Amino acid sequence: MGKEGPTGIFGQRMERMGMASKHTGFREFWTSMRLAVVLLGVIALGALLGTVIPQQAAAEAFAARLHPALLAVFKALQLFDVYHSTWFVLLLVLLAVNLTACSLDRFPAAWRQFRGGAVPDGAVRLDDLPAEWIVVTDKPVAEEASRLEVLLRKRCGRVQRAETSPGFVLTGGKGAFSRFGVFVVHLGILLLIAGGLAGAIFGVQGYVEIAEGDTVNTMQFRGGKEAETLPFAIRCDRFTVENYEDGAPKVFRSDLTFLEKGKVVRQGALLVNHPITFGGLRFYQSSYGMLPGGRLVLSYVRGKGNADERETAVGDRFSLPGGEGEVEVIRAENDLMRMGPAVKLSVTSTRGNVQFWVFENIERIKSANPGVLAQVPLMNPGLFAPYLFSMQKKGERFYTVLQAARDPGVPLVAGGAALLVAGLMITFFFSHRRFRIVLEEEKGKSRIGLAGSSNRDPVGLENEMKRLLAEIGKAEGHS
C-alpha cells in the first residue's frame, strides 16, 4: 500500500496527536512530549548512576577512597542513595504531573475520535479511489447498499448510511476503544508512582533475628533506627538447612510460632518464596547463621585403637598418649570455604611440626571431591600418622533472620501494573479501523469502492480491507 493508498480518503493515514512545541506557555510546557522525554532521560540516567556508584551500605568502602572534595559533592547530590534522594523522587513527581497534564490535554481529541466526530463527511467520489479497491456488481445500487450495510454492521456494529447523488456512502468503525489504551497505560504508571511513594513514606522494612528456641518481640532496622516493639512475639522452634548432593542449598526453613500475650496464635513454616503475613507485617526468610557458643569436640584415634575425645577450643594444648606429639588448636571456623565447621591443628613432635585442618563433614567432602586428601594434605585429618582426627560441634544453635515488611503501596502498585499491561494490550494489539464503502450507479450496475483508515497497524488494516473487499465482491452476478 503506497503513500497514496486507498486510505488517503480520510486524509492522513496515520493520524498524529497534536504536538505543542511552538508555544512555550505554562500549559504548553507541562503538556509537552519534550518534557516527558527529557524527564524520562534524566530518570534513566539517574537510575544508571545508582547501578554504577555503590549504594547505601555498600557505599562506605567506596566513599573512603574518594577525594574529600569529590566526597562532599557526592554527598550533596545524594549519590550514595540515588533512588531515595530528593531529586530522584522529585523527578518522579514531575513525571507524574507531566503525564497527567499530557493525558488530560489529549483526552478530548481521543474522545472525539472515539465518537467518530472526526470522520469527514464531505462528498466522497469513487474517482478518488485507486482502481484495485473498486469492484463492479450486476445488482442495482439500492439493493447492494442494503446488503453491504448488513455486511459492514457485522464487522463494525453501528453503520452510518448517507445518500449521495450517484448512490450511497456507508461508514463504520471498530476498535474505537483502542484510542483509550494509552490513557489506561498512563493511569497505570501514575498508580505505580503513587504506590511507590506511599510505600517509601508509610512503609516499614525491618528485620527480626531469632535464635532457635528464643522468643523475640522487637523488630530491628538497618541504619541505626531504634527498634520497634511488636504487639506480638515470634518464637523460632527450629531452623533447618537442607542441601542437595552437590552441596547447593535446597531448603531454608524456619518453624515459627506467633504468640499474643503468651498464647500461641499461629504456627507455620517460613520458607524462601513462601512468606507469612501476621499482624499486618509480612515475614520473609532472609538469612540465617550459627550462634557462637556450642562446644567443639575433638576426637582422635591411633591406628585401630580406641578413640579419645576431648572438649576443646582455640588455644587448647594437649599431649598425645604415649607422648608422641603435642597438639595445639590454632584456629576454629564455623564455615571454612563453605565446607562447614573445621579446626586447624598444629602437631609438634620429634619429627617436626605439621599443621592441618580437621573438617566436621570430611566424609561428604571426600565423596564430593575424590582424591582431595592426596592433593591437599592440609585437609587430611590423618596427616600426623598413625593418628586420625575428627571433630564435631555439639549443642550449637542456629539463628534465623526474618525480613519484615509493611507496604501500604502494594495494592496501588498491583493495580497500576495490571492497568499498565491491559493498556499496552489495548494500545498495541487493537486499532481503531474505519471503513467507508462508496456505491455509485453506472448503467444499472453498481460500482463499489472501499476505503479505510486506522490509527495504527497499516498492514493489518490492508489485510482486513482485502477480506472485506472479497466479501463485497461476492454478490451474485459479480462481473
Next chain:
Amino acid sequence: MSDSVILSGVTFVYLLSFLLYLVRMVRGREFWGSAASWIARIGFLLHSAALLLRWKSSYDLGIGHVPLANFYESLIFFAWAVLLLYLIIEWRTRSRSLGAFVVPIAFFLLAFASISPGVSDRIQPLIPALQSNWLTVHVLTCFLGYASFAVAFAVGIMYLLKGRGRDGGTEEGTFLSLIPAFDALEELLYQGVVLGFVLLSLGIMTGSVWAHYAWGSYWSWDPKETWSLITWIVYAVMLHARSVRGWRGRRMAWMALLGFASVLFTYLGVNYLDSLHSYF
C-alpha cells in the same frame, strides 16, 4: 546423547544456515535461500528436542525443573526464541532476507553458551530462591521480549545498510536489492519493538510479583531491575517519538540499535555489577 552435545551441533547447523543465507544475498539465487531455510528449520527442531531432553534429564536426576534456571539455560532459550520468531516472520512475510541478519544472532548466543568457559552447561538443582512458579513465566516473558528486540535490532541494521547504499549513489548491488523495501523494514522493526515492549513489561511485572514473594519487596533497585527499567524507558521514548513526533526510518533504526545495546547490558553487563540476579 546429552542435550549439550546436541546443542553444540545445532550451533554449527545455524552457522551453516547463516552462511547459506549470506550466499543467497550475494549470488541472488533462491536455491541457496531455500537450502538455508530448510537447514534453519532442522536446526530449530533439534534445538527444541534438546530443550525437551534437558527438561527430562533434570527429572531423571531427581531435581526436575524447566530448563530456564541458569545462565546457560537462558542463553539457549534466548537463541531458541530468536529462531522461533525468525521462522514465523519468514513464513508470514515469505521473505528470506532477514535470515542473514537474525540467524547469526542465534548462532552467537549458542556459540557463547557452548564455548565460553565461564558458562556451565551442568543441570543444577534449584536453590530456594528459584523454587517458584514465577520463575518460568518471568524468564519466558523476558527472553521472548529480548528475542523480539533482537529481531528489531537486525532489521535496524538492514535498514541502515540499505540506506547507506542508497546514499552512496551507486546502483544497488544484489545484496542491497534483496533487502526488503524501506516501508516493509519500517513496519517489521516497529512490530518487533512493540512485541518486545509488551513482553518486557510483562517480564518486569512478573519479576516484581516474584520479588514480592521471595525478597520481601516488589522493587529493590537491584542493578538488573534498574537496567530493565532503563531499557523499558529507551523503548518507551522510541514508541512515543514515533507516535507523537512522527519519527520514522533511520532514527527508528538507530533507536532499535540503542535499545538492543541496553537489552544486552541488562542481560550481560549487569553481571559485572553487584546483583541479586546472579543466577543469570
